[in-house]
Amino acid sequence: MKIAILSRRHDLYSTQRLVEAATARHHQADVIDTLRCYMNITSASPTIHFKGAELERYDAVIPRIGASITFYGAAVVRQLEMMSVFCVNESVAITRARDKLRSLQLLSKKGIGLPITGFAHSPDEIHDLIRMVGGPPLIIKFLEGTQGVGVVLVETSKAARSVIEAFLGLKVNILVQEYIKEAAGADIRCFVVDGDVVAAMKRQAKSEEFRSNLHRGGCATEVEITDEERTMAIRAAHIIGLNVAGVDIVRSHRGPLIIEVNASPGLEGIEKATGKDVASSIIQFIERSVERNQEKPKNKF
Ligand code: ADP
Ligand code: MG
Numbered sequence: 001m002k003i004a005i006l007s008r009r010h011d012l013y014s015t016q017r018l019v020e021a022a023t024a025r026h027h028q029a030d031v032i033d034t035l036r037c038y039m040n041i042t043s044a045s046p047t048i049h050f051k052g053a054e055l056e057r058y059d060a061v062i063p064r065i066g067a068s069i070t071f072y073g074a075a076v077v078r079q080l081e082m083m084s085v086f087c088v089n090e091s092v093a094i095t096r097a098r099d100k101l102r103s104l105q106l107l108s109k110k111g112i113g114l115p116i117t118g119f120a121h122s123p124d125e126i127h128d129l130i131r132m133v134g135g136p137p138l139i140i141k142f143l144e145g146t147q148g149v150g151v152v153l154v155e156t157s158k159a160a161r162s163v164i165e166a167f168l169g170l171k172v173n174i175l176v177q178e179y180i181k182e183a184a185g186a187d188i189r190c191f192v193v194d195g196d197v198v199a200a201m202k203r204q205a206k207s208e209e210f211r212s213n214l215h216r217g218g219c220a221t222e223v224e225i226t227d228e229e230r231t232m233a234i235r236a237a238h239i240i241g242l243n244v245a246g247v248d249i250v251r252s253h254r255g256p257l258i259i260e261v262n263a264s265p266g267l268e269g270i271e272k273a274t275g276k277d278v279a280s281s282i283i284q285f286i287e288r289s290v291e292r293n294q295e296k297p298k299n300k301f
Contacts, residue, residue, distance in 0.1 A: 001027045001290060002057070003283070004085075006034045006076060007064040013268035014279075018062055021279035025287070030058075034069060037076045046082040060086040060286045063094060064264050067146040070098045086290050088282065089263055093241035097263035100143050100175060103240055110239050112232060113257045115139075115250075116178040123168045126161050134178045136160050143173040148213035153179060179210075180257060183250040187212045187259060188223055190233035190247045191270050191278055194285040197233050199276040200225045201269065214266075220273035229256045236261050243289075244282055246270075 003022050007015040010031045022029035032050060039048045048055040061080050065073030077091040096102055101119055108114055118133045120126075130138065136157050142150030154160040160176075167174045185205030190197045202223035203212035212218040225233075229249055236258050237245035246265025249256045271278050 001059040001286070003027050003029045003286060004055075004058040004061045005029060005031045005064060006037075006061055006073065007031055008033055008035065008066060008069070012064075014064060014266050017267050017271065017279040018064075018282065021277065021283045025280070025283050027283065034063075034065060034073050034076050037079075039076070039079045041079070046079055048076065048079055048083070058085050059290050060088065062088045062282065062286070063091075065094055066264065067098065067144065070095065070144075086286065088244050088286065089242050094263045097240050097242060097245070097261050098144060100141065100145075100260060101173070103261055104175070106239055107236055107258055107261075110235070112236055112239070113252075113255055115180055115252075115257050115259070118176040119174075120164075120176070121168070123165050126164050127157075129164070129176055130157055130160050133176050137179045137181070139175075139177040139179050140164060140167065141175045141177060142167075143175060147215040148211040151211055153210050180250045180252045182253055185210050185212055185218075186251070188225060188229060188249045188251070188256075189220075189265070189270060190225060190229065190249060191265060192233055192237040192242070192245045192247055193278070193281045194243055194288070195234055195238065197225065197230050198281040199270050199274040199278050200229075200233075201273040203269070214269045220269045222274040226256070232256055232258065243285065 005015055005018050015031055019029045037048050037050050063077045074091040074095050077087050081087055104114055104117055116133045118129050120129050137155045138160055140152045140163055152163060154163050187203055189201050189203060191199045200223050201220045203218045203220050205212045206217040209216060233247040236247045240261045242263055246262035248259040250259055267278050
């Protein structure tokens, strides 16, 4: 098969591992810089151009779309879907996952456990908003943040009020969320591929920090997950519509709660912590899907 990896950089661990795993399974794997793709969106037979020429025909595409290029990346993936190329994650699912509010609303509708979360536009009723999510300490989060940037822990109502007012004043969309203290700076990353958790790690924040992101200095170890956590991670990925997803769960007094569902989860942390070959799981998923020709693009762009 010919597999394209949509990624901004060849030298990223995840990109390299996907190329390695595809090559080891006798596929051709090319890294295509998402931002250097361009397209005629009005052509009856959609194509993509790359570096001055029409992009060759691929059997499958692995989108690795960073948060900063979601809009353009999703457009490129959508164009590939219209060309009937099998995409590991669909463009609609990628955009859905990038919007924390939209994702949480969908998950909540399906009865998935979440920290109590509020969303508001006007700063007029902040007092009630704070009370609604259970009062301080609480978490304030940018709607489209990533790698822990834009996630703030506020300890008092006074601090919460000023931070919320400041963000709303700057026209930044934020979520106000119950702080799960008992998680003690840890969360569980479940790596879901094709309806199965292929690897799971516990990420522990460094001391004096509540965010467990590896980019914030968190450290990762392999973890045994419970059946409930496994089922929850698989359901969450399914609800968002992702075939490949990194589902983050915190362990609370009232059971596991979902923090977020990532559409382009990194491979480095999870492979190094667990010793599992996650890249090959993704390639095998592509083999199964392309062979069965099951995942015909649906007309829901
Ligand atoms: P990002 O998209 O920036 O990774 P997250 O929502 O995943 O943002 O939050 C980053 C980290 O902060 C999580 O991995 C978790 O460790 C911690 N965190 C986020 N929300 C909560 C919460 N409600 N209670 C406790 N810890 C949280
Ligand atoms: Mg996160």
